[in-house]
Amino acid sequence: MSWEQLKQETIDVGLCTGCGACVAVCPRKQIQLKIGCVDPELVGECKEESCDLCSEVCPGAFIPRSELEEMIFGRKRKEDENLFGQYKEHFVTHAKDEKVHHAGVAGGTVTALLLYALEEGIIDGAIVAGYDEAEPWKVKAKIVKTKDDLLNCVRSKYAICNTVSALRDAVDQGLEKIAIVALPCHTYALRKMQLHKLKRLVDKVELIIGLYCLSQTYMDGTEYIIRERLGISLNEVDQISYRGRLGDPFGGGFWVKTKKGEEKALELIAHWGMVPTIFIGFQVERCLVCLDHTCELADLSAGDVWGREEELKKINEYGWTGIFVRTEKGERIFRGAIEAGYIVSMPGGPIASYYPVNPGHPKKKFAVPARIQYRKKYGWPVPEIT
Ligand SMILES: Cc1cc2nc3c(=O)[nH]c(=O)nc-3n(C[C@H](O)[C@H](O)[C@H](O)COP(=O)(O)OP(=O)(O)OC[C@H]3O[C@@H](n4cnc5c(N)ncnc54)[C@H](O)[C@@H]3O)c2cc1C
Ligand code: SF4
Ligand code: SF4
Ligand code: SF4
Structure with missing residues (x-):
């Protein structure tokens, strides 16, 4: 039953993070996840009636945060x-x-x-x-x-x-x-x-x-930048970096080196640069x-x-x-x-004076709580955090 529970409560409702924990814990090695993807698949049969490990460890739909904090x-x-x-x-x-x-x-x-x-x-x-x-x-x-x-x-x-x-x-x-x-x-x-x-x-x-x-972000976002924005076909790619070449000072942009040694880059935050492209377009x-x-x-x-x-x-x-x-x-x-x-x-x-400009901070601490409230109103899936 437990794979079914994982599928119904997490995978089928868009709450999988792609963490891979279910793959790690399955004693029968029945769960597979394609590289860089969410939504694992059962490759054989889940016959372990007494097993519920995959759904127990999954962070997609349920996080017992207070209990975990007491433990840690x-x-x-x-x-x-x-x-x-x-x-x-x-x-x-x-x-x-x-x-x-x-x-x-x-x-x-x-x-x-x-x-x-x-x-x-x-x-x-x-x-x-x-x-x-x-x-x-x-x-x-x-x-x-x-x-x-x-x-x-x-x-x-x-x-x-x-x-x-x-x-x-x-x-x-x-x-x-x-x-x-x-x-x-x-x-x-x-x-x-x-x-x-x-x-x-x-x-x-x-x-x-x-x-x-x-x-x-979904891998499609990376592939979109390489193909559509930088004009490089995927089979030409030798190396990429989301934040510049090694040795570039802080910041950097999305950088690709081709097998022929050509280098191309997309700026980090500029109009429709790497950050808006993948974090807004392909989140x-x-x-x-x-x-x-x-x-x-x-x-x-x-x-x-x-x-x-x-x-x-x-x-x-x-x-x-x-x-x-x-x-x-x-x-x-x-x-x-x-x-x-x-x-x-x-x-x-002083922490409080500079975290508000860190892009994740206002999102997670102010925007997402509001979004969760509205999703609940419309009956859309949200994780349960206790
Ligand atoms: C998806 C993602 C989102 C982030 N969002 C923010 C943010 O909103 N605000 C912020 O301040 N910082 C964010 N960070 C963290 C930041 O980009 C740096 O990783 C952090 O500042 C550490 O820098 P460093 O130079 O000490 O790390 P480095 O010495 O460069 O080491 C980075 C380590 O992280 C590992 N790593 C890289 N990507 C991943 C990944 N996806 N999953 C697991 N391990 C990984 C690398 O293999 C390496 O071991 C984010 C990082 C990631 C991967
Ligand atoms: S925002 Fe980061 S921590 Fe949260 S589910 Fe996505 S990848 Fe995981
Ligand atoms: S054997 Fe256990 S961990 Fe594996 S799929 Fe079945 S319930 Fe999940
Ligand atoms: S444990 Fe849950 S969130 Fe992680 S990959 Fe498996 S289904 Fe997705």
């Missing part, structure tokens, strides 16, 4: 914690190593933290987002174990990444201590696994580094009703520092990463990375 932080959030979730401290940071700093999309802090955790033996691998080898414009979850592999997967990918499905592969490969770079919906799936004591998988998760999330349906911007249940959450770019540029033209330190484990690793010289940080306040 030992208490529910207070009213004044609604904007950013529970956290200990907030910092503005960048990787100390120039190569890592310039490679990263903002301050390279996420990559520097992973590098510290790998080199100190805190983790033996990480799940990050890279590109498919055969179709290099498609975003694919990758399991990385070396600095070079980490550096090959820097920068944000804004199309769907089925991140959590790679957890099963990482555990099958024998990894014991895994870090995951996760969007808020990926994090809810991982925390639901923890709540339901899916030990085989989730006990191996040592660290969740969350990314702030405005939205993710994933479930993202329209998502309330979490700063990955409120991660150990550490990382995002761009919009609203302070000019001020920070005076110190360094390359970017900075905003970090919420949330859990004790996150704090230990963050402090360790500073002490070991992997990241540079300064206090990140």
Whole structure:
């Protein structure tokens, strides 16, 4: 019955995030998700009458947020914690190593933290987002174990990444201590696994580094930009980046290199640039009703520092990463990375004055609650968040 429940409550009503958790937990490996897509399919038969794992861990239709917060932080959030979730401290940071700093999309802090955790033996691998080898414009979850592999997967990918499905592969490969770079919906799936004591998988998760999330987008948006806006056929694509070439200063635009070595780019925010094209034109349906911007249940959450770019540029033209330190484990690793010289940080306040200009913040905290209210009025699907 449980696959049927997942299908009816999540997939058939447009609430799938494409996280891949159902793929990871199915004991019979009966669920498949096409790379970079939402809406998994049952490939065989779901005969496990006593199993309901796929629907239990799915973050699409139901998030027991208060229960998860009590499990993680030992208490529910207070009213004044609604904007950013529970956290200990907030910092503005960048990787100390120039190569890592310039490679990263903002301050390279996420990559520097992973590098510290790998080199100190805190983790033996990480799940990050890279590109498919055969179709290099498609975003694919990758399991990385070396600095070079980490550096090959820097920068944000804004199309769907089925991140959590790679957890099963990482555990099958024998990894014991895994870090995951996760969007808020990926994090809810991982925390639901923890709540339901899916030990085989989730006990191996040592660290969740969350990314702030405005939205993710359908792969069609990426293909539309490449084909229609840049005039490149997909089979000519050698490499893409949503936020510029490696080494470009903060910001960047959508960049493509062809197999012949030609480079073309679309600006980030300009009229019908990359951001409006994919985030307005091709936003994933479930993202329209998502309330979490700063990955409120991660150990550490990382995002761009919009609203302070000019001020920070005076110190360094390359970017900075905003970090919420949330859990004790996150704090230990963050402090360790500073002490070991992997990241540079300064206090990140006053938060309230610059988050309103971060594009995800007004969307998730003001527009989406209003949208949910109206969707309920018309009987349209919305997730239940308790
Ligand atoms: C879909 C999406 C939406 C975002 N929305 C916002 C926003 O509204 N506001 C904001 O301030 N920041 C947002 N971010 C976060 C921001 O773009 C940077 O990722 C963040 O600032 C960290 O920068 P960094 O230089 O420290 O990361 P880097 O050192 O460049 O490392 C980034 C890490 O994230 C991994 N990654 C990239 N894309 C994905 C993905 N789709 N799923 C899982 N892992 C991924 C990479 O593999 C890499 O390990 C978003 C990111 C994504 C992927
Ligand atoms: S076996 Fe369990 S996890 Fe797999 S499809 Fe059936 S109910 Fe879902
Ligand atoms: S949201 Fe995740 S767990 Fe739920 S159906 Fe979609 S891919 Fe599966
Ligand atoms: S907006 Fe929400 S549902 Fe969409 S990718 Fe981001 S965290 Fe997931």
